[in-house]
Amino acid sequence: MMDDEAGHPSMLLAFRAENIYSFYDELDFSMEATAQAEEGVPRDVHWHQKGGRPLRVLPAAGVFGANASGKTNLLKALYGLREHVLFSFRSGDPSGGIHRHSFRLDPGAGEKPTRYEIDLVLNGVRHEYGVVMNDQHVLHEWAYRYPNGRAALIFERTCGKQVDIPAGKRTIGRAIERIARPNALFLSAAAAGKHPDLLPLYDWFGQNLKFAEASSRQARWAFTAQLLREDASREQVLALLRAADLGISDVRIRPPDPKVLERVRRAILILTGHEDDAEGFPDIDLTELGLVLSHRGAEEDVDFNVSEESLGTLVWLGIVGPVFDALEAGSVLLADELESSLHPTLAERIIGLFQDPEANPNGAQLIFSSHAPTLLGNATQSRPLGRDQVWFTEKLVNGRSRLYPLSDLSPRQEEAIGKRYLSGRYGATPIVSHEEFVEVARLIAAGGRK
Template sequence: MLLRFRVANHRSIRDEQTLSFVAARRRGAPRQRLTEIPEIVSITGIYGANASGKSNVLDALRWMKWAIQRSQTSWAPNEGVPRRPFLLEEKARSAPSLYEVDFLHEGNRYSYGFEVDDEAVRGEWLFSFPHGRPRRLFDRTGPGENDYDFGRTLTGEIRRIATLTRDNALFLSSAASNNHPLLGALHQQLTTCMQFAGHDFHGERFRLKVIEELLQQPETEQDVNALLRLADLGIERAEVVTSDLPPELEESLEQLHRALSRAAGLRVTPPDTDSLKRRIQLRRAGSDVALPIDEESAGTRAWLSIAGLTLGALRDGSVLVVDEIDSSLHPMLSSSLLRMFKDPEINRHGAQLLFASHDTTLLGTLLAEELLSRDEVWFTQKDPEGATTLFPLTEFHPRRDENVERGYLQGRYGAVPYLNFDMVRKLFQERRATLDEDTA
């Protein structure tokens, strides 16, 4: 469960920005004790104009997860850190990038973060919070093996692991690779508790792969098809079918694998032909005809694929991160996703939904009574230098009866594009006048 995410110098995010998942203190509520775990919101939505940086906030969290997962095992030893700094300012291109996340693991609060530049890891730290006060587990101040300061409560072969950690790899990743009990568990938490749903080709393929796995398990197959029927898409059920590949395709794949395996320095995994033989097809109500999912509408594919990740998050109590949650979905369907995460009878394990969207109906009350509370709404906006600022709706102290959707569209909170329609009309008038002169 996420409490807070802090980032600086990632794509359009130049200056340090913080996204909090902690619920705002209600008026009249007692102040929280230092030893208490704060109340966490189950949904966080980010709104803003096109190219304002909404997707970059989500991408920064995805990149952090990827670095934790892959830095020790996949990053080339002599090729530095494949980061994505702010490119519109020379100073930022050489400055370190910062990533930090506060999270809960087995009821305990931890804070883990790191700083990297193009060459190496420049800092890395991990703190726990027993009794509400920070306790250092480790603090790395540079890329060298002697630049570590370990807390007394962190046991195990930590010094040996430090000597095995490359300058461009994270110590947490190295500790997990060397089977450190606590750090391995925290590594697993951070790399498995978040699932990302993109809407490009690769993102949709990944989501449909998750659905394929769920449809092959009897206990989850029923839930997937129940959600599919409830969406009123005219689909009775989805199913996974297997068919043989054309012999010439199988032979071509085998030849390609042999050729790549013979190439110097390459270790190639054999092609997974079994997965290529499987495909999802959908049966319509009252019909014996089943169509491949690729022939269905974008909305049907979007709902089916996002439903699978939602079921997985609700089952595991994990974090689902969705960019453009409204893409190809009717507002009633996207609002239903939000309501699933907010319903305590459905969301029994503390799952969280983090999304970016342009769908302002989710801010209002037309679809349901206050889908998003005030502390669940955040905005992004770019300054004249192209840098993203992230800020919460609560900064504006909206009244309880205030129409947030209308206020947002009117620009009351910023984070909306401004298009002067009079200038648009003038542009076309000038163009028409030029054409009239040319034909005169």
Template sequence: MANHGSLRDSQELNLVPAYDADRPALPVAAIYGANASGKSTVMKAYQFFLGAVRDSQARWLPDEPVKRRPFLLDHDSRREPSSYAVDLLIGGVRYVYGFSAGDRAIEEEWLYSYPKARKRVLFEREGGAVTFGASLTGERAAAERIMRANSLYLSAAAQSGHVVLSAVWEALRAVVVIDDETRQALPTTGSLTAAVFDFFEETGIARAEELLAAADLGVHGLRASQDADPRLIRSAQEVWKEPMPTEISDELKAVIMQSMSKSLRFVHRVGDEEFLLTAEDESAGTKTWLTLVTWALLAIARGTQLWIDEVDVSLHSLLTARLVKLFQSAELNPLGAQLVFTTHDSSLLGTMLGEEVLRRDQIWFVEKDAANGASELYPLSDFKPRKGENFERRYLAGSYGAVPLLPGGAFEDMVEHYWGAHGKAVSA
């Protein structure tokens, strides 16, 4: 990705294992950095990329500008296109897909495959012209006819039902990104409830109760409200899945979600008496844990990606470590689902209860250059760390960068100045 927010120059999050050849890709990657360093920008850049893939043909208006966020702290970057690309593994075949976008149109787009490690061009686009490689069979012209200046050819091909390109589109469509905005919305819109019910269908309610009990949240079980309409649950599940069905209006979607938010009950027991509370009555920690673990288990069941910004919000470190452990296990995660998250929780860099949480090649840092405001994304492996090294201590000591650098005594001096200005001396 390049020229998105504070990511002025091209940055790469490489999920190829550096020390383990048993897996084709890392199951977990953690991104550390100081406040305002650019951690969330990495998430938002990927979120924009996914949104363009999913929605540019179906939902963007024909004359709508491309809602990119170029680097704004120099004049050249404001005018230059923003670029995004990903490596995908689908059915054992590697694909590389990407595009660059200006303010009004998609300027370039490309898709390559690497069967038996040999590059094959599926398509390349410049402006409104698309050229096709010989290996891309099937109906290709239909998508080119409906493609607009501000929409992606891949999105148009998925809309027209191209088999090969739809598979790439579906793989990207399945990625879930949870940021602060979606985290706050989930428990109140009913999306949390829909996700939980979807999970129940495959694993049963007892498993979800185990997850809550394991987190020691004081919740003894989950129940559907007796007045919950099964048809409403199914409708909400369909609304919850992206892309939203075009036949469901925003007004109907809002009604469904409001109703769904009241259909899940959390069971609390005091002595022999049982109390049923709604999601709105529960703590942020309970809702966060249930939301994240539900999405995590759905990702593992489907072999897809889950990205979480600030994974440690409202969660104890041990719960975050447990979430990470689900993805680390080859037995529990046989389809290779991936968890990528940002965090300030340095305890994840160490050991918990005698176990390593994150491996050396799963740790990344983001640091912003104070001189030009541009962020750099780089891995711990650049520092050639030894196995068993105390990464937490070295990180907090500033050995890897990506920590806040504050002048010594800055906060104290500010408070002393405040009291001095109000005629009160502060003794040493």
């Protein structure tokens, strides 16, 4: 999100969590550049620190690992914090508990709290926000800002105790405290009470962290179609569709059936964070959106209905809208299995848009999961990602996920990272037995179909 005050982008720095989905132990994810950063990739983000240097922040990061190792769960954990912030107060049940996703493979995990922490630069000021919760209550919640490089408390809330608020903001803080519920975040209530120091933080969650994953594909189609309807965005989105070398020359949009419009409107509101997705996205068939894609023919363009398009074309149609939106707004796009049904070159091009300062002047960030070793690159080719932009997830024997960065393994600058990943040198690869697969095949062959 662009920083209107200082003219510099606001960007995500780090995310930590514990006892969420498959991560029983702490996960610690960072977008700050390391000494292994590739030249020209980190973005200098200026913040209000006397005599301090700008923070060097990465515009993209990829998470790689075996199936069911926790890649998607990292993205879901980050997106889940957004959902708590935006909706725990206005959509939560006053008499209910807290809906959380604690680790399920340990019987004691349900008694262990879930913790989230996030660091970001917002309006030229570094912020930290964190919350600890169980199934019933918010146990601990806090927010700090660093206006001069030193921590300044915005608030701290402890279960069963009064909220600690700085002297100058106690009047509005106490008013918010009176409406806050034990099962809702103080940050959420503060937005309803228009707390001046917390509204920007709340708004950051509302305008960032879009999640491109399988369940949102229909909503993303609707979002792309909406952008193609609007004069301000049509040409840029159309250019992204054409650039993919799918043969698309133009897109026309027939007016959708009025009965479809309400479902389309709600899907877009959920996707953009204006409505709770507790009930899921409304069902929208792509054919209901009225999209007609023209392809270059030998003599003239030929119209195709979307039902006649390839899966790769439909996947691209669902990702270009969120990519355009992130680049325009300077927001964070979470993309699950970025390369799914796309040629690896197209996935590389998406990463390249975020990596290029000219294409991404507003400081947008891309965090994605992937299986594709081509996105890791090798010594003989240009790497889509730098060595400090690669993370791995691994499933341990007790079912817990572990997250770790490639930079911890100190890879050499010329290292063939893609080949070494496939060979298991970094871990994060499935442990499978050829003999076990063969034995299963023998049993199938012997039993036949009953």
